[in-house]
Amino acid sequence: MIEIRSLEKYFGALQVLKGIDLTVEKGEVLSVIGASGSGKSTLLYCINGLEAIQKGSVVVDGTNVHAKGTDINKLRQKLGMVFQQWNSFPHLTALENVALAPRIVKGKSRTEARDIAERQLRHVGLDDKLNAYPSALSGGQQQRLAIARALAMEPTYMLFDEATSALDPELVGEVLDTMRLLAEEGMTMICVTHEMGFARDVSDRVAYFHQGVMEEIGPPEQIFGEAKSEHTRKFLANVR
């Protein structure tokens, strides 16, 4: 369970998160929507401790992410993350990209790490690209590689930060399909996304962020059908 309490985050004098309260249960798929600069991506970075916070707390399975004594490297193994820019390691093959962290972080043997990597690459449909370098892969394939790389750490939660925003339109589908697959398998996911179709079809709940505030959260039927907030309705009218 991820519990976010009164979370406040500043970049310098600019407040980007203004007191967020949010709980994500295991098995849940939460989509976070909102305009650019609404703080939704920053929220993800605060959850896995890539950004420091100024007030409030983030607790993952009982561990306070931002507390002094927390072993953040250990905790991050539970929190897989996929970024807008896929960030494949360019000097490693697809297989090595996925096998690296299990080997050096979890201390798996080379063969174990290789098996894990093969399994995860098959999982995302890249079993024919095991020995390809990222430069030989399309954006969609590299993003699926990034998903496999995160899954290889056997995370409890997956955080997706606009995973399809940087992709050419014709490549968005394959990545969304992979994310759908994970959702069907019961993975707990927080997806910051601009894909309203995905948010509507796959999510258990949808949260709308507006200028650092979580304006509204609820089941997709509610958000897309009868949003209570004026801002939410306006935003959805504009993106459709």
Next chain:
Amino acid sequence: MTETIDFFSGFGANDLWFLAEAALRTLWISILSIAAGTVLGALCGWLIYEGKIWATLTLTPVLDIFRSVPLIIQLVLFYNFAPIVGLNLDPFASGVVILTIYTAALVANVARGGIEAVGRPMRRAARSLGMSYWQDMRYVVLPIGGRAIFPSWIGVALGVMKDSALVSVLGYVELLKASQILITRTQEPFLILSIAGAFYFALSFPISRYAAKLEERWAQ
């Protein structure tokens, strides 16, 4: 025509051997200085990148000095003034010290650029997998940044190898000093400098070729 006494003798096989030995000494002083200078420079580059305030305030101006003052001046100053503070170094050791610092000053900039080349998003991706700061450094920043700056580093290394000729002013008999000795005896500067040049070429050419091969392999 009257006979003159000949003080000079021609260039012989022994002299070629003499030059070859001197070339080895050039190679040796270069390898030592480049290796030590690279390690020191990488450390300085990392400190400056991390923006530790004292590193920026102290290291940057010091490295600027070593980068900007001609090497020959650094060598002569160090060799002559080090004994005053109790450092009695022979020409070889003095040469290694100055060439190392000079290399470090050049490599620091290159290394900092290499870390910057990897970029924050890539490093966050590595950290998000649970890698520690040092694992990220070792397995992501070093190989990616290292490849990005490899051509520049090779340029620095080859430059330092050629610049090691300046250690001759301290009397260390490397390739250039050996050539000067032979020229004094044989009075054949054209031949001997050509041979010395060929030796320098023979030292650097394989390195730059090998470097080009590596780059090609990485580019795939």
